[in-house]
Amino acid sequence: MTSKSEDTVKNLKEKVRQLASENRRLKSFIGIDKSLGLERDIDRLLPLVMTKISEFLDAERSTLFLVDWERMSLWTKFAQGLGKETINIKLKMGLVGLSVITGETVNLPNAYEDPRFNSDIDELTGFRTESILIVPVYNRQSEIIGAVELLNKNTGLFTKEDQEVSERIVSKFIDDGLTEKVNKQNAAELIHEIRQFTSCARGSFFILNRQNGSLHTIVSEGLKGREISLSINLGVAGLVAITGEWLNIQDVYADSRFDRSTDEKTGYRTRCILCVPIKNHSGEILGVLETINKKNGTFSNSDMEALKTLTANIAIHIENATLFSEQNRQFKSILKVMAASIDAKDPLTAGHSENVTKYAIGIATELGFGETERDVLCIAALLHDYGKIGVDDIILKKPARLTPQEYDIVKNHVRITKNILNKMSLSRKYRTVSLVASCHHELMDGSGYPDGITADDIPFMSKILTVADVFEALTADRHYRKAHTSEQAFEELEKYAGIKYDSNIIRALKSFWGKNQTSDSGFEDPFRYS
Ligand SMILES: [Fe+2]
Known part of the structure; x- marks a missing residue:
């Protein structure tokens, strides 16, 4: 044998060894996916995620830190070696803080050689950190919610591949467990992933509607955005939905269970199908x-095994999403009732908070605000006057102008609103609601209340609330005057454009008002955004 062919054999053996190792790793990864996909309890899921990551990457310890942006601190949600004890550290200290602030992954062979490393936790726990890998954790809105820290790789140093794998596991499971929401976009991503994995031409994701016995597509590739509904009594998908058994049909036209009507409608020729229940x-x-x-x-x-693994995850997405939208509906209906109960203190202000919300959302839409921002604004608008619960009805309903003392009492409603909203346990995305709501009487020239702050210090969303609130108040009857027309109300707002009120916001309200006055559909429902 020549030395050249010896080299070739050696190279081939090395390739086979590498492939076998990659295969083992892939199998182990799918195993993690499967075991995590089946865990639905967040308190059990997080330790499981962390343990699996440690095992998979052969790290000695792993810790999940969550960030508290208000207190600018990090706290441990799960830390191996700490038991139930939690640790709080300042966000600006150490490598975890660095990763959370910059959104970058940190991968160092020796932590103590880096001046940014904070050894406080080592000192506290008596552990000696050597190699370190820190991966930031994002939620679905691409906001950083924390970081995973892996310490001391047992076999050598953390590699680029370790980094990629941990980023994938972290983003997939930790956020799924913390804030779950399934939408068409991630369903489409999932179908794409499945198509790549099984190398098939088309993939469809059907949801079962038990009430009318149909299957409805959430995502179906090749249908160009069209959605289809199938009767559960027809075809392969229907059969799988009824029996709960998977089907793998190699030649569908030779199988009587196959329903050809969709092929006939779309002009597509189906050859083989793999169909799995969720x-x-x-x-x-x-x-x-x-x-x-x-x-x-x-x-x-x-292919079938892979698909079964993925469907276990999809089931969790669907269940969590259903739960999420139910909770969201409940939450919004409670807020609506709270807003209405304040407005009902006086018949002349009935509907005020809901109208302010419609105008504020109208302005935000004109200005191109995203869904999350509109959601924050919607809640702040609904509850902006909630503090009036602490103001005597006699003053609120007084049929004449208020005395300075009475006016001071009324003014206090914004502080009460702030205190109440601060006590509500709102999720992270609503953390600015109390500030936005409590500044709705601040004016750009500093002549507003409660703090008399000026343009630069007033949150933009509060400036929207101010314009929406003033417009609503001017166009409604009050005990001491009749309602203005919308033209008069805009004139009044424009008199102070750029002085007390933001000019762009007035323009946006005018544009929104113009469109909705001519449309038959009336104002948009602000809740459609949530
Ligand atoms: Fe108010």
Whole structure:
């Protein structure tokens, strides 16, 4: 044998060894995916995620830190070696803070050689950190919510691959467990991933509607955005939804269970199908995942195993999303009732908070605000006057102008609003609600209340509330005067444009008002954004 062919054999052996190792790693990764996908309890899921990451990457310890932006601190949600004890550290200290502030992954062979490393936790726990890998954790709104820290790789140093794997596990499971929301976009991403994995031509994700016995597509590739509904009594997907058993049909036109009507409608020719039910924790069928036309041949057992693993995750997404939207609806209806109960203190202000909310959301939409910002504004607008609960009805309903003392009492409603909203346990995305709501009587020239702050210090969302609030108040009857027309109200606002009120906001309200006055549909429902 020549030395050249010896080299070739050696290279091949090395390649086989590498492939076997990659295969083992992939299998182990799918195993993690599967075991985590089945865990639905957040308190059990987080330690499991952390333990699995440590095991998979062969790290000695792993810690999940969550960030508290208000207090600018990090606290441990789960830390191996700390038991139930939690640690709080200042955000600006150490490498974890660095990762959270910059959004960068930190990967160092020796932590003590880096001046930014904070050894306080080592001192507290008696542990000696050597190599360190820190990955920031993002939620679905791409906001950083914390970081995962892995310490001391047992076999050598943390590699680039370790970094990528931990980023993937972290983003997938930790956020899923903390803030769950499934939407068309991530369903589409999922279908794309499945298509790549099984190398098939098309993939569809159906949700089962038990009330009318149909399957409805959330995502179906190849239908160009069209959505289809199938009767559960028809075809392969229907059969899988009824029986809960997967089906792998290699030649569908030779199989009587296949329903050709969709092919006839779309002009597409289905050859083979792999269809798997999506079941929840208690075995209830939530939907069906269907992949069509394997590119090179038919679907294999490993395609099926992969699909089964993924459907376990999808089931969690669907259940959590359902729960999330139910809770969201409940939450919003409670806020609406709270707002209405304040407005009901006086018949002349009935509907005030809801109208202010409509105008504020109208302005925000004209100005191109995103969904999260509109959501914050919606809650701040609904509850902006909630502090009036602490103001005597006699003053609120007084049929004449108020005395300076009475006016001071009324003014205090914004402080009460702030105190009440601060006591509400709102989720992180609503952390600015109390500030926004409590500044709705501040004016750009500093002549407002309670603090008399000026333009630069007033949150922009509060400036929107101010304009919406003044416009609503001017166009409604009051005990001491009749309602202004919308033209008079705009004139009044424009008199102080750029002085007390933001000119762009007035323009946006005018544009919104113009569009809605001519439309038959009336004002948009502010809750449609949430
Ligand atoms: Fe107010």
